[in-house]
Every structure is written in structure tokens, then in C-alpha cells.
Amino acid sequence: MSGKIIFFEGRNFQGSSYECVSDCSEIASHLSRCSSCRVESGTFMVYDRPNFTGQQYLLTTGEYPEYQNTIGFNDCIQSCRIVPAHKGPFKMRIYERPDFEGQMHELTDDCNSIQDQYHMSDMRSCNVMEGYWLMFELPHFAGKMFYLRPGKYSNLREISSDDMRFNSIKRITETD
Known part of the structure; x- marks a missing residue:
């Protein structure tokens, strides 16, 4: 499992940041809020509530400068889970x-x-x-x-x- 996502407090990658390379059940323990992120590698499932609950959205490698227009979250990301790469049959x-x-x-x-x-x-x-x-x-x-x-x-x-x-x-x- 490899992946890297960086969360930012402000929109457009502004303010304090938190780098994550594994599951994180509560981003609020690292940042006061999370309003933008950059997926540097891997695939992540993000949630609008702590402990992997609430509305979910799949993020792949790329930049997400704000969530309201990009993924439809009204507030901010509260938790995330890395999605392992699967190479075999489904x-x-x-x-x-x-x-x-x-x-x-x-x-x-x-x-x-x-x-x-x-x-x-x-x-x-x-x-x-x-x-x-x-x-x-x-x-x-x-x-x-x-x-x-x-x-x-x-x-x-x-x-x-x-x-x-x-x-x-x-x-x-x-x-x-």
C-alpha cells in the first residue's frame, strides 16, 4: 500500500498542512479544518465525517483546491482511507x-x-x-x-x- 495525500487548512493549498500516507480517522486532530488537498500518489477514499463515516468520495492523483465544486462536500474532509492497488481479478x-x-x-x-x-x-x-x-x-x-x-x-x-x-x-x- 503506497500513497501520499497532503491536506491544507485553507482553500487553494493555503495555511497549515498535514501529510498522510495511511488511513487517518480524524484529520481534525492534525488540522483545525481541511479545505483543500493534493494527492501525490495512490488513491484515497475521503469522508466528510470522522471515523470513515458520512459522505464519501474517491480521490486519485491530482489537486483538489476546494471541495464545494470539485467533490460536492459542503464542509471539509474529516477522515481518509487509502485504497490499496488491486492487480488481480475482480x-x-x-x-x-x-x-x-x-x-x-x-x-x-x-x-x-x-x-x-x-x-x-x-x-x-x-x-x-x-x-x-x-x-x-x-x-x-x-x-x-x-x-x-x-x-x-x-x-x-x-x-x-x-x-x-x-x-x-x-x-x-x-x-x-
Whole structure:
């Protein structure tokens, strides 16, 4: 896992800064606020609340001089998690109901509309077997997003902060 992100208190990379090369559950313990950042290497999931909660956004190498227009955060970044690079195959199973019940489909590639592609009325649980994925609130990878690491998610409504439904899924690749 390698990556480097630098957070700045002010917009446009102004004010005090904090350099991060791993997960950080509370940026406020290092900076009074975080209003811009620069991803020098790697991929990071950033959150608008401490402890990897709240609205999420994927940041790749580049500059983010302010968040309101770039990623849609009203306030500032409060925590971040590094997304490991994954070079192998991607594999995930999605289920129509909680606890891995109901209609099941196996994904190895992106899906821009769960409803259109699989005719599922809802996706309520999943098992991420290989790779790192993003689930989106709307079709075509739009709306709020949610980061999934390998593991079993028995009730997706419980892990999202606002009872969000998921309608598209995308692999996190090194080109994102």
C-alpha cells in the first residue's frame, strides 16, 4: 500500500498542512479544518465525517483546491482511507435481499445499472470476494458513493448513513 495525500487548512493549498500516507480517522486532530488537498500518489477514499463515516468520495492523483465544486462536500474532509492497488481479478456477488438471500448475480466487471442489467428490484447484501469496489446511488456511476473492501455485507441499508439504495457498481482500478 503506497500513497501520499497532503491536506491544507485553507482553500487553494493555503495555511497549515498535514501529510498522510495511511488511513487517518480524524484529520481534525492534525488540522483545525481541511479545505483543500493534493494527492501525490495512490488513491484515497475521503469522508466528510470522522471515523470513515458520512459522505464519501474517491480521490486519485491530482489537486483538489476546494471541495464545494470539485467533490460536492459542503464542509471539509474529516477522515481518509487509502485504497490499496488491486492487480488481480475482480469478483463480487450481489443479492436482492438482506443476509445473502433472493436473486444473486456475480460481477467481475462494472455494472452501470443493476435494474437494467440484472432486473433486480433492489440490492440489499453483497459478498466482495476480490478487489475494491464503489457502489453508487444512481445508475451510470452517479450520486453518492460507497466504498467496499473484500468482505461480506449482510445488510447494505445498515452500512449507509441514510438508508441509501444502490443502483450501479464500479471496480476501483489504477486508472480511476
